Amino acid sequence: MRVLFSTYGSRGSVEPIVGLAVRLRELGAEVRVCAPPDQEFVERLAGVGVEMVPAGRPVRPVVTTVTPGSAVGLAQRASELMAVQFDTVAAAARGCDALVVTGPLPVAAAARSVAEKLGIRYVHASHQPVSLPSPHRRPPVRRGQPLPPETVDNQTLWDEDAGIAHTMFGEMLNTHRASAGLPPVDNVRDYAFTEQPWLATDPVLAPWQPTDLGVVQTGAWVLPDERPLPADLVAFLDAGEPPVYVGFGSTPVTAPGDVARAAIGAVRAQGRRAVVSRGWAGLALIDDQDDCFLVGEVNQQALFRRVAAVVHHGSAGTTTTATLAGAPQVVLAGGGDQPYWAGRVSGLGIGAEHDGPAPTTDSLSAALETALTPRTRERAAAVAATIRTDGTTVAARLLLDELSRERPAVSASA
Template identity: 80%
Template sequence: MRVLFSTYGSRGSFEPILGLAVRSRELGAEVRVCAPPDEEFAQRLAEVGVAHVPTGAPVRPLVTTVTPGSAAGLAQRAAALMTAQFETVAAAAEGCDALVVTGPLPVAACARSVAEKLGVRYVHASHQPVSLPSPHRRPPVRRGQPVPEGPVDNQALWDEDARIAHTMFGEEINRQRASFGLPPVDNVRDYAFSGRPWLATDPVLSPWQPTDLGVVQTGAWLPADERPLPAELTEFLDAGTPPVYVGFGSMPMGAPKEVARAAVEAVRAQGRRAVVSRGWAELALIDDQDDCLLVGEVNQQALFPRTAAVVHHGSAGTTTTAARAGVPQVVVPQGADQPYWAGRVADLGLGAEHDGPVPTAESLSAALGAALAPETRARASAVAGTIRTDGTTVAARLLLDAAG
């Protein structure tokens, strides 16, 4: 069986696809991954021996230069992403049995168009539930679109969301479909999601309430990570008490110097050492004291169990990795699905949800104090044993079983 996996986005979108691709190969599939051409994605795929098909423009410069929430230039970026799907992904999908897709709506809609044209099985997967239509919650805000005021029925909001999505992307996708010999679609969002999308989240951390949409929840897709920790980091860990990890992943973070200072001062206020991840925000240490260490990309699965707490932005992957490690969390959500994960951490008693995206030393110290409480550590440890570890296996078997 030949499977093409396609994604476009930051590490939070890429890592789940990487995990499923590797597990599918282990179960007998021939796999390739279409992903942005950024060097770090190419390197990760090379490390596990999975073929990389670069698609679209590098994503890191895009993420770190676009104003959060701004719709400026969105139409042009979306059109370029759609073109890449119809060109690069269509060529890579030739001869495949299945196409598994994550990423922004215009990417997914065009990928399904490719699958339709080639007669290839299509699977849309989401690593968060926020964007999947459900009467149990409001839809997320789309860039540049106003939020309706006052109480509005959730279903009515989702209907409006479908209309807005089609207004934003429908004309361009139908233009591209016409050039591909395909008829127009009248609902881009629902076409992209299909009637049976997969939800790659843990059912304890993110329980899905059944709806008319035939969602298949597989568990989270976390790639097995066997990379050793850097020697300098291991020495730091061995030299003292468990530190607090601070990292915001692919988030650009406004005023990174102030964020780094607030984080380090908050950790010190709690009498702890700190491991600070540079991330896409390019965080740096505020002084040369030996109670802090700056790191680049590291194996979080190996690091988190050796920490006292994890301070992060609230991506699905980092939240799940920290939960599996049984370590308390402080989530400083920046946008998208991150407020959802922050709320889940707080609701489950796994840590604290920071109030707002801009931490100060005082606000972060207060949140960290709550997370470091013995009862929070005990709760995080208890929940860790309930987090599923077979998400990629479940999804890979679904793929292979469908192929007979």
């Protein structure tokens, strides 16, 4: 079996693909990954021995320069992403049995078109439930396309969302499809998602309420990280009580200097030390006191097991990693699916939801006070024990079983 993955996004989009790709390979499949050519993704895939096909422009400059929520340049970026699928990904998919896709709608819609053209299995997977149509919640707002404020029925809003998505991306997708000899589609969103999308989230941390959509929840795709922590970080951890981790991953941060000052001030107000992650926001220490330690790329699975709390942006990956580690959390949610994860952390009692992504020392200190209580710590440990760790195995076996059933039987005389 040969499986190609295609994704475009930051670390939170790529890392789950790494986990499933490695598991599929362990089960005997040939795998390769089309991903943005950022150096950290190249190194990550090389480090686990998975072949990477660079696809599209590096994503970090896009993430760190685009104003959150802005639609400026969106049409051009979407067109480029579609072209990459019809060109680079289509070439890489020849001879494959399946194409598994995550990422933004232009990527998914174009990738399904490629799979359709080649006649191979297509799977759309989401690492969060927010974008999948459900009458139990409102759809997220698309860039530059607000939903009608007078509409309150969720199903009506999802119908509106389908129309908005097709207006935004339908013409450019159908232009590519026509060039590939494919007929037009009239609903880009539902075409990309299919009638049976996969949801790669834990059912306790991110439960899916049944709908008419045949969602298959596999569990989160997490690759166990066996890398040791750096010796100087271990020395810092060993030198005192567990610190508070502060990091925002690949999420851009407005005024990172102000955020760092507020975060470190809040940690100190709680009588704690801090481990600060640079991330794509470029956080830095605010002074040379020995109660703070700055890290870059690091094994979060190992680190989070040794901290008193995790202050983060609320991505699916960081939320899942912190929850698995049993670490209390404070989530400073911005846009996208981050408010959902903040709500889940608060609702499960495993941490606190900060009011917005711009903390003051006082506001973050108050949230940390909640996260650092013995009650929250006990609850975080209890929830950690319920989180499944077999998501990649479930997904890999599901895909391989489906491909085995779809393969034509070979006669004895062949």
